[in-house]
Amino acid sequence: MTRALYRWLLWLHPPLFRRQFAGEMLWIFDQSADSQGVCALFFDGLISLARQWLLRSGSWKVAAGIAGGLVQVTAGGLGMLLFGHAQAAHIAGVELRGAHIAVLSNPGMPIAMDSLVRLTVWTAGGLMLVVTVVTIWVRNITGRRMRGISRKGAACSNCAR
């Protein structure tokens, strides 16, 4: 039962990592489940799963893309907050850029609700922009460092064995 669960946990890893190491990891599970404890191995497997998907597989790009898309969607609301008025949004509402525009252009909306929606849109947009910029910046730095290491590795292929 625990072996099947651990196998399933390994199956959830990114395909490249799974093809390369899942067999060996399952073999280690068979060897060390008694000595190391099943709980410790499962905890290690869960950490590994998160690490492989979030840090190694490049799925951060998908997250950054979604965040970027959300920023774009909220751009209409932000623009309206800065330059427009609810009435103007009603006119421009023909080309809907986001669901919130339709909400803001509703003439029957109470003023407090209108302010709350504006504040939410503004805060969410700002946060997503910051997260996207920081993510891209951090990954650029890491990528540059790794490329530098690979170049040095290739240059050192003639090192003594």
Next chain:
Amino acid sequence: MSEDLSPFLPLSPATLHILLALAGEDRHGYGIMQEVARQSEGQYKLGPGTLYDNLQKLLNQGLVEEAPRQSASDDPRRRYYRLSGMGRGVLSTEIARLEGVVREARLHLRVPNPRRTT
């Protein structure tokens, strides 16, 4: 001509222990885990997830390479790894760096050198 190995340094504890475990002989993953536990007297236990994450990185960087199977009767799931020439160089440089750190620490903490006390 010596290569600049500074981009690899300092090594993380897991990487240092894995390279140290492979310095003596070629080992499979479970063998590396056992050797790391032995070297640290059981104080540092490496899980398979951490081990293979580091091994993947070390293989990509060219510090570790796959070694041929030691006997035909070995379990086919069991793969052996060995230190490359560059890996040995990085490990030596890291050990020299750590020796410097220990020397400084002894100086500042006024801990007697074990060689002089015997």
